[in-house]
Every structure is written in C-alpha cells, then in structure tokens.
Amino acid sequence: MELALQLGINVLIPASVFVLLIVGFSLIYSITRVMHVAHGAVAIFSGYMFHFFYSVIGMHVAIAVTASIVLATLLGLFLNELVYERLRDQRTVSAAGILIATLSLLLIIQNGMLALFGSGTKTFRSLKGSVYSFGPVLLSRHELLILLLVPVLLLLLWLFLKKTRWGKALRAVADHESVAEVVGISSKKARRLIFGIASVLAGIGGILFVIQYNLEPNMATSVSVRMFYHALVGGIGSVGGAVLGSVLMQGVFVLTGWYLEVTWANMMEFLVLFVVLLARPNGLLGKRKRSI
Amino acid sequence: MNNRALVWVILAIVVIGGGILFFSSRRAAEPSPTPEAAMEKDDAMEAMELDGELVLGAIMPLTGDGAAYGLPIQKAAELAVEEINKDGGIDGKKLVIRYEDGKCDGKEALTAAQKLLTVDGVEAVIGGVCSGEVLGMAEAINEAKAVLISPSATSPDISEQGGEYVFRLVPSDAFAANVAASFAKDDLEAGTVAVFAEQTDYAQGLRNGFSEAYKELGGEIVLDESWNTGTTDFRTQALKIKNAGADAVYLVPQTPAGGIAFVEALRDQQVDAVILTAEVLVGRDVAAENSELLEGVYGFEALYNEEGDAASNFLMAYETRYGEKAAFPFFMANGYSSVYLLKDLVEEQGLNGENLKTALFALKDWQGGALSDVTFDDNGDIIWSTYQVKRIRGGEVTDDKIFTF
Numbered sequence A: 001m002e003l004a005l006q007l008g009i010n011v012l013i014p015a016s017v018f019v020l021l022i023v024g025f026s027l028i029y030s031i032t033r034v035m036h037v038a039h040g041a042v043a044i045f046s047g048y049m050f051h052f053f054y055s056v057i058g059m060h061v062a063i064a065v066t067a068s069i070v071l072a073t074l075l076g077l078f079l080n081e082l083v084y085e086r087l088r089d090q091r092t093v094s095a096a097g098i099l100i101a102t103l104s105l106l107l108i109i110q111n112g113m114l115a116l117f118g119s120g121t122k123t124f125r126s127l128k129g130s131v132y133s134f135g136p137v138l139l140s141r142h143e144l145l146i147l148l149l150v151p152v153l154l155l156l157l158w159l160f161l162k163k164t165r166w167g168k169a170l171r172a173v174a175d176h177e178s179v180a181e182v183v184g185i186s187s188k189k190a191r192r193l194i195f196g197i198a199s200v201l202a203g204i205g206g207i208l209f210v211i212q213y214n215l216e217p218n219m220a221t222s223v224s225v226r227m228f229y230h231a232l233v234g235g236i237g238s239v240g241g242a243v244l245g246s247v248l249m250q251g252v253f254v255l256t257g258w259y260l261e262v263t264w265a266n267m268m269e270f271l272v273l274f275v276v277l278l279a280r281p282n283g284l285l286g287k288r289k290r291s292i
Numbered sequence B: 001m002n003n004r005a006l007v008w009v010i011l012a013i014v015v016i017g018g019g020i021l022f023f024s025s026r027r028a029a030e031p032s033p034t035p036e037a038a039m040e041k042d043d044a045m046e047a048m049e050l051d052g053e054l055v056l057g058a059i060m061p062l063t064g065d066g067a068a069y070g071l072p073i074q075k076a077a078e079l080a081v082e083e084i085n086k087d088g089g090i091d092g093k094k095l096v097i098r099y100e101d102g103k104c105d106g107k108e109a110l111t112a113a114q115k116l117l118t119v120d121g122v123e124a125v126i127g128g129v130c131s132g133e134v135l136g137m138a139e140a141i142n143e144a145k146a147v148l149i150s151p152s153a154t155s156p157d158i159s160e161q162g163g164e165y166v167f168r169l170v171p172s173d174a175f176a177a178n179v180a181a182s183f184a185k186d187d188l189e190a191g192t193v194a195v196f197a198e199q200t201d202y203a204q205g206l207r208n209g210f211s212e213a214y215k216e217l218g219g220e221i222v223l224d225e226s227w228n229t230g231t232t233d234f235r236t237q238a239l240k241i242k243n244a245g246a247d248a249v250y251l252v253p254q255t256p257a258g259g260i261a262f263v264e265a266l267r268d269q270q271v272d273a274v275i276l277t278a279e280v281l282v283g284r285d286v287a288a289e290n291s292e293l294l295e296g297v298y299g300f301e302a303l304y305n306e307e308g309d310a311a312s313n314f315l316m317a318y319e320t321r322y323g324e325k326a327a328f329p330f331f332m333a334n335g336y337s338s339v340y341l342l343k344d345l346v347e348e349q350g351l352n353g354e355n356l357k358t359a360l361f362a363l364k365d366w367q368g369g370a371l372s373d374v375t376f377d378d379n380g381d382i383i384w385s386t387y388q389v390k391r392i393r394g395g396e397v398t399d400d401k402i403f404t405f
Helices: A002-032 A039-057 A061-089 A095-117 A141-163 A165-175 A177-182 A187-213 A219-234 A239-259 A262-279 B003-029 B035-046 B067-086 B106-119 B131-144 B157-161 B173-187 B201-216 B235-244 B256-268 B284-289 B309-322 B329-349 B353-362
Strands: A131-134 A137-140 B053-060 B094-101 B124-127 B147-150 B166-168 B192-198 B220-227 B248-252 B274-277 B298-302 B366-368 B371-374 B386-393 B396-404
Touching (some): A002 A137, A002 A187, A002 B235, A039 A061, A061 A187, A095 A219, A177 A187, A219 A262, A262 B220, B106 B124, B124 B329, B131 B157, B131 B166, B173 B201, B173 B396, B192 B235, B201 B220, B220 B235, B235 B256, B284 B396, B309 B329, B329 B371
Parallel strands (some): B053 B124, B147 B166, B192 B220, B274 B298
Antiparallel strands (some): B298 B386, B366 B371
C-alpha cells in the first residue's frame, strides 16, 4: 500500500507536467488538423525565457513567470500565423509538408536556444522549496504545486470547452469546419484561439517542467517526442485522452524502473504504444470522427 | 503574396536576422575563438612568416551535452596551436587543426573520422573526448594507419579494442574503478552499494569495473542498473536506493545533465547514502555551479599535479587567454599537450602515421606541453600510477586520499 502510494505519486508528477503539453497538442490537432510537434519546443522556449528573466536578469519570480508565459504564447501564435496559416492557404501543401514544417520549427527553436544560452544544464533548485512528508511520501513544495495546479487548469479548460460560447465554437469547428463556417463561426479565429490557449498551457507546463527537471536545449526534442506519442496512446482530440495517455505512459515508465531497470523504459513504452495502436488505431479514447 | 503575408515575412527576416547578428556579435566579443575564427586570425598574423600548412585532425563533441567537455578541450588545444604558430610553427609550416564534431557518439565520430582521413588526408587525429567516439572510429583509424591520441577517453575496452594506432594520455578506468571500490569498502566502510550508470561506453566501463572490484573486496552490490541518456525523472530510482538501504551510491553519468538530475532526486527523497561518482560531477565548473547540491560528493581522478611547473604554466596561460579557469584540468592539459607531443614527433619523424605510431611506442618519459613523464604501454595507454580521491566542499573540489599502485 505504502509502495503503491509512493509509485502512484511518482507517476502523477511527470504525468501532470506532460498533460499540459499533451492536451494543447491534442486540441490543436483536432481543431486545425496540424500536428504541431514543435509544441514541446514552445514549452522549453518558455523554460529558457524563465531562466533568462529569473536567473540571468534577476526579476521577481512572479513577473518572470508571467513574462515567460506571454512570450511563449506569442511564439505559439506567431508560428500559427506565419507558418501554418500560410501553408493552409497554399492548398497544394500536404499533411507531410506540415509535418516537415513543424519538425523544422522544432529544430530551429532548439538550436536557437543552444546558440543563445549554451549547452550547459540550468537548474532552479531554490525554487523547488523545502520537502514535506505526507506519510511515506516526500514532496517538495514545487511538486505539491504541480499536483494541485494542474487539475485546476484542466478543470478550467474543460469548463471553458463545455460551457462558454467560445468553447462551443471551438468544438463546432472541430466537429465540422465547413458547417461551422456556415453558421457564422470563423474557423480562422478558432485556430488563433486554440493556438493561444495551448501555448499558454505549454508556457506554464514548460516552467513547471524546467524547475522540476532542469533545463538544457536537447530537451526540446525529447519533450516533443514524448508529448507526441503519449498523445497518440490516449487518443488525439480530447482532454480525457490526454490525461489517460499521460498517466498510462508515465505508469509504464515508473513500473519498468521499479520492477526492471529504467533503461528498459523506452522499449516498454513503445511496446505499449504499439499494442494500443494495433487494437485501437485512434488511441484509447480516440473517436473516429474528430471532435472534442 | 498579399500585403499581410509580406509584412509577416519581413518581420520574420528581421527577427531571425537580428537574432543571428546578436549571436554572432556576442561570439565575436568573447575571447574564445571558433576554430575558423582562430584560423582567420592566424592567417592574418602569420601568413607573412610561415610557408605552407601542416594539417592535423581533431574529433570531439562540439555540440550537445558532451560539449561540456569538448569545447574546453578544444580551447586548450587551440591555445597550443596559437603558441606553436607564434613560435615559428612546425618546420616553418603553419600548424592547423581541422575540428570535426563527434557528438560524443561512435557513429558520428566514425563519419567525422572518415571525412578527416579521406578528404583531408590527415595522418594524426586528436580525440575523441568520449570513449564511445574512440571505440566508434578505432577501426577506421587503424585501417588508414593514422595515429589517434585521445586526451580523455577512459573506458577499459579501449586498451584491447583500440588497436595499435590508438593512444591515450589518460589511464584506463580499470584503475579508477578499483580505487573507487577500495575507497568505498575500506575507507567509508560501506557494506552495501547501489550502482547506477548511464547507458554509454564510458559509464558502463566504470560500472563493470567498480562492481567487480567491490565484490572481490567482499562488499555487496544491492542494485546494479543503467539509465538511458535523456532520462529526466529519477524519483523511482531514488526510492529504490532508499528501500534497498544502500550505504553508498556509485553514480556514473556521461555528462552533467543526467548526474545533476539524479543527485537532485536523491536529495529530494532524503536518501542518506554517501554519493560516489566519477570525473563528470567533480568538474570544477559543475561543482561551483551546484555547490549546495553536490556538497560532500566524492569523485575519483587520476592524480594530476596542478602545482607542477608545466601544469601551472598551462593553467595560467589558459586563464589569461580565455578569462576562465580550466574546468577539467587534467583532460584539458592532455588536449594541450597532445598538440605539443605531435609537434615534437612530426619534427623528428615527418608527418606519417606509421612512423608516428612507432615513435609513440618508443617514447620514454617525454616532457612537454603541460605533462611530464609520458610513456605508453603495449596497448597505447599512458603508464600512470597515482590516483586521488576528490571531495566537493562548499563548491570547491578538494583533495582527499591518494592511492598509488
């Protein structure tokens, strides 16, 4: 029981951080049909901005967090406007073209960070706070923050999608773009809105991630790749799928690390991905039709 | 193209262009030259006096995590090149080193080596910095009959698999692992140890060496595991070590990134086992930047007397030239000295791989660069007899016990 609790927490911490990225990636895909793999790089970009404002310039942590999230959001909107919208205008560009574009963006952002900030590992140890014990489980202040903040953000996102007019408009576009256009919903505005929301979440997720796991440029790729296949497992296009995919894959990671060796974790994760996709090609909670 | 799109494109060009300008001006302002920049500078200064070029190759990680080693060693080698060219070059020719990025990876190093050997036709290569790089390119080096001198690849596998053209200025980790095991068992009196190493040639070499030596001494290894490069979350591993009740953890990362994340997890989970590690985490800059986190961590290094004349001259020249302290004094001194070693041998033997190999084996107590007493054994490994335990205290890497074989 004690062990289950400890391992459960070990699953929930990384799963919570990643779900913020996965849910954004997933919603972007269902509304715009863009596989925005560079989304992970936007999160790491946010981490680097935070490093710059907080560690280099020495701003107050709250201002540094806000500024980083704003910049990450601008980057997300900028990518949508400059790259994806333009590719969309040119009808000849295929899905593969968009994938090549997003992978290029990922590498551009990653190498930009490398060039500007160097290859060294940046740490934010003072921000992790002191360690509290809850029975057998030891949690730092930052880990506690992750576990409390992420469910609140997910709940807000869910309420936004289900209850507000804008949320309903987004779902309408995801359901059927042309019909939504007919009833007066601008799909272009919907795309901007979802890129904005997803990038805010990536901005927050990026900062939570780098405080917990440190920061170096190569993380842009590794985070993006993990985000991508965790989303595939859960099923692209729903908040529930994002949560399920994230928890399941981190579960595989932790259990492999505990019962076998962590060096086997990648293999086991891809094995699970393979089995899931064989049984359910759209992921565990994926629907055949795209909708949120 | 409509007007709005045009505005976006112009904006993007301005931003990217501005970024590149900002970056390149920053790089130019730094004292550290990229090799190309150094060459250009040398061109301007030396073209008058020196006649022709003498080209050596170098393969080291210049990007990625391994650049934490590669770049400082490159700077040290480049310092030697500058000094030699200022002093008349080699036989009146300008010395030039062609650097290729080995990315701390065997496959990348092999590609780089093939380029240097076939396109540039080099007869001598300095590198690789990582053991994986050396093992990856050893066969190509031997086939081409060019000599390879590594400043820092320590895997025990290189002694056997390196072949006769591979030399190194660092001793094999077979010894360092023995020192760590005997220090853990006899000095720390640790009865149980957990061993965790990154999944790379260098780290696995130390892991195997340590586990064998420690078991021979009668200790118990409670966990003996590896992790893949890029793993970020070590909470479960920390929990495992805690539950196993290990007295000490022998932790071998390939680069600081994984090692720091692992130690953080151990601290956060309040694991009170003593932390023993290899060279990476006792890098002088790593220790200073993470002083609180790494307090009390033990590391094991070949004893390189930094106070000796040649060594302190080099370290001072490096600090003056680049405005920073040497992060890995021994490895960097080797990078610097390997250039001088090749200079001496080329002047004696000419630039020919086979002759250089024979000369390297015949070498006895060579002194030069920042080293003294360089003699190679039958495997091309430097003969070395003393090791030192290092301990991080208050961000400083302090000296502890000395082992002599």
